[in-house]
Amino acid sequence: MREQDLKRIRLRRRVRGVRKKLFGTPERPRLAVSRSNRGIYAQVIDDATGATLCSASSHSKDLRGELGAQGGNTNAAKRVGQALGAKARSLGIEQVCFDRRGRRFHGRIKALADAAREAGLKF
Secondary structure (H helix, E strand, O other), X not given: XXXXXXXXXXXXXXXXXXXXXXXXXXXXXXXXEEEOOOOEEXXXXXXXXXXXXXXXXXXXXXXXXXXXOOOOOHHHHHHHHHHHHHHHHHOOOOEOEEEOOOOOOOOHHHHXXXXXXXXXXXX
């Protein structure tokens, strides 16, 4: 098997392990964070209804102008975290459970989480 395929398989296995323990409720939805080489994406999900309550990404129109061409760095992750925290607070969401989607809590994932905490979300 190619190394790239093995990496993808290992990531999916880690995602399943993390998701076994997390479930978003209406009182405490799940904050799922995904990243690629080019961008970072976050959404607040109520797993009971299967609905996405709010989302933000480094490729969204409101943040793309601020970030310029650089959507995959820690500054972009901070902006996405601030935007998502503000959107969630406006919807009345104060507490979330953090789903790091199999990635380490480090770098861009940590920057987004810290910015969301500063915006008023509690993990």
